[in-house]
Amino acid sequence: MQYLPNIIFAIALLLGIGFFVMNIHKLSRNIKLGKDVDRTDRKPERLKNMIKIALGQSKMVKRPFSGFLHIVVYVGFIIINIEVLEIIIDGLFGTHRIFQGVLGNGFYAFLIGTFEILAALVFVAVVIFWLRRNVSNIKRFFSKEMKGWPKNDGNNILYFEMVLMTLFLVMNATDTAFQQAGIGNPISQFIAPLFDGFSAETIHTIERSAWWIHILGILVFLNYLYYSKHLHILLAFPNTYLANLNPKGQFNNLESVTNEVKLMMDPDADPYAAPAEGAEETVPEKFGASDVTDLNWVQLLNSYTCTECGRCTSSCPANLTGKELSPRKIMMDTRDRLEEVGRNIDANGGTFVDDGKQLLNDYIKPEELWACTSCNACVEECPVNIDPLSIIMDMRRYLVMEESAAPQELNMMMTNIENNGAPWQYNQQDRLNWAKED
C-alpha cells in the first residue's frame, strides 16, 4: 500500500506522455501528407533564425506590450519546467522536495523563489491577456474566424495557466515545513496565512491535493496542446528553422511547368514522341493546390504552428479595407482541413477515402484568394515565420492552370501578355514610343 501513490503517479505519467507521443505521431503523419520541399540548405542561417525568432522572440517584441507579456509567460514556462522535473522525481520515488537536499538550501531557495515570482508574474500577464481577448476593443481578437472554438481555445489556455500557477503557489503555501524553513517563499509566504486556522492535517491534505492536481493538470495541458493553437510552443522551433530564406518577393518557379514550357518552345521537340525507354509513365502533375495534400509539408507545418494571433490579418491591406481575405483564416482553414483528412485516414484504416471535399471552395473561397495583393505584409508580421501568401499563390495557380477560373479582367490581361508582350492592349512595335515624346 505504501507504494500506491508512486504507482498511480507512474501510471498517470505514462498515460499522459504516451497519449502525447501518439498524437505527435499523428501530427507528423499528417504533415508528411504534404509534398516534399528541400529545406536542408544554409543550416547556420536557419539555426540563427530559430535562435533569434523562436528562442529570442525577436518578432514578438515588434508589438512591445503584448511582446513583453508574452516573454514573461514564455520565460515562466521554460523555467518552471525545472520544478516539474522535481515533482516527477518526487512523485516516482516518494521523495519530497528532492532538490532541496541535492542543491543545498541556498540555491534551492533562489530557484524556488524565482519560480514563485515568475508564477505571480505569469498570473498577472495571463489576466491581462484575458482582458485583452475578452473585453478590450482590439479588432484582431474579434474577427469572424475567431468565433467558437478558436475563441474558447484561446481562453482555455489562459484558464489553464491561471489554475496551474495558483496551484503551484498554494502547494508551496501549504507546505508547512517549507514555509517554516522560510527559504524561497517570497510570494507563498503571503498566501500561507490564509490557511492559519486549519488543522495540520487539513493543510497537509490541501498541499497534497494541490501537488497532485498541479502535476495532473500539466499532463492534461500537455495533451491539450495537440488540439490547440498552443501547439506553437513546440512547433515554433522547427517552423522558424525551416522557414523560407529567399527574398520574400521570390516565388518558386514550378519545375513541372519549366519542363513543359521548354518542350513547347523547342522547335525540335516532338510532342508525340514516345517516352524514352525506361522512363516511367508518370501521371501528369496537378498544377497548384486545391487541397492540403497539394501543399508542401512546410506549408502544412505552418498551419499547425499558427497561433491564431491575427497579426498577419491586422496588417493585411485587403483585410484592412473590408475584403473577405484574412491570412489567419487561410492558415486555420488549412489546419482544419488537414485534421479532417487525418481523421478520415484514421477512420479508414490508413488510407484516405474521398469525402467529396477539398480546401478550395469548401474552406477557402476564390474571392478570398483573388483579394491578395501579394504584398508580403502577413509574412513579415508573423511572429513564427509562417507564409500564408505561399498557400494563396498555390491555390491561385490551381484556379488558373487547372480550372481557367481567373476573374475575367485577369484573363484579358494574360491574353494581352501572350499576344502583345504587355498586360495592356498595345502593339509591341510601339514599345519605344515613350522615348520620342516629350
Added chain:
Amino acid sequence: MTVPTMAEMMAQGKQPEVLFWVGAAGSYDDRAKKISRAFVKILHQANVDFAVLGTEESSTGDAAKRSGNEFLFQMQAMMNIEVLNGYEVKKIVTCDPHSFNTLKNEYPSLGGKYEVFHHTQFIQNLISEGRLKIDDTTLKGKRVTFHDPCYLGRANEVYESPRNLIKRLGVNLTEMKRNKSTALCCGAGGAQMFKEPEKGDKDINVLRTEDALETKPQIIATGCPYCNTMMTDGIKFKEKEAEVLVKDIAELIAEANNL
C-alpha cells in the same frame, strides 16, 4: 531624347555599361512614361552608357505569375532570357520594382543571371562614384513622404537607397506611421492593378493615401510606376490634387537638377 537600343549598339559592335529595362508601364502608361524619360535624363547627365531593348522587350511575366499563370510567366521569362543572353547582358537597371524583383530573383533559376538594380540603387551608386550630383536647393524645405513599394521594400529589403536620394534633395522627409517593413501596399501588386478590387468597404489605395496625408506632405515620393498611379488616384479621390503632388524619385531628381 536619344535612347539607344541594344540592336543599334550591337550593329556598332558596342556593349553598353547597363541595360535599362523599361517595363510595360514605363513604355505604355502615359504617367509612367514620364518616369522613364526622367530617368533617361539622369543617365544622360551622368554620362551613363546605356541601351534599351525597345521593341525586343516583352513583359517580364510578373503579373502573369502573381495571378497564378506560371505557364505564361515561364514562357515570357524564357523568351526574355533568350534575348538578354543573346546580347550578353550583365547589368540591368529598372524603375519598376516588379520587373526588378522578377529579373533579380525569379529569372536566375530559368537561366537568366544578371546584376539587377532598382533605379534608386543605381542612382545612389552614380552619386557615390562621383558621376552625379543632386542639386539640393531647388526643392529645399518641401515636405516629402515616401511610400515603400512592397516589391522593393519587404520583398527585397531595399529601404535605404530611396530615402538616401530623397534626403539629398534637401527636402524635409517625413515617415508615414506604416513605413519600411510595415508599409501598407498601394493595392496594385499581385496583378490587382489589372482588375477591379474584391468587394470591401474601401479601396486599398485610398487607405494608403490617408496614411500619406496624415504626414501633411507637399509631395508623395514613389519608386514604382504602379504605386504612382495608385497614389495619384488616391489623391484625386481625396480631392487634394491642388496641394499634393505624386512624383517618382527619378522625376524629383530630374526636376532638382533642372533636366
